Amino acid sequence: MAIHQPNLFPRLSTLAKLFAADCWIVLDxxxxxxxxxxxxxxxxxxxxxxxxxxxxxxxHLPDGRSTLVRDAVVVDPDRSRRRVMHMLTQYYAKIPTGR
Structure with missing residues (x-):
């Protein structure tokens, strides 16, 4: 069993913990x-x-600093999704994809 708080992009160690666990609990x-x-x-x-x-x-944190993870709201999800894809594409566009 493994428990972890959600992250935007989980680290490799978190993914390894998820892979090794029979039961995964999201601590929200x-x-x-x-x-x-x-x-x-x-x-x-x-x-x-x-x-x-x-x-x-x-x-957006409806309860300010005391907002729980599960109650946090993404501001303008469609725009945020486009922004993330654009930023990742720009930042990693010049990485070689093979040898």
Whole structure:
């Protein structure tokens, strides 16, 4: 059994934990943390490991800082989806796809 808070892009260690578990529990009854990875991810550069860029999804917290993860709402989901796809495409467009 494994339990984890949701993240925008889970880390490989989280995916490994999910793969190894017989039962997966999403911990969504905890406080939403603006400075955590629940609504954002740090994109790494393939050419320069020291360089990174943040990708964030705009969220509305109906109860302010005390909002639970499950109660957070994505602001304008269609626009957010397009923005994420555009940003990922731009950021990783020049990565070689084979040798």
């Amino acid at each position: 009854d905890v406080q939403f943390a603006r400075r955590d990875f629940q609504h954002r991810a740090r994109l790494g550069s393939m050419s320069n490991p020291a360089r990174h860029q943040w990708l964030s999804i705009p969220t």
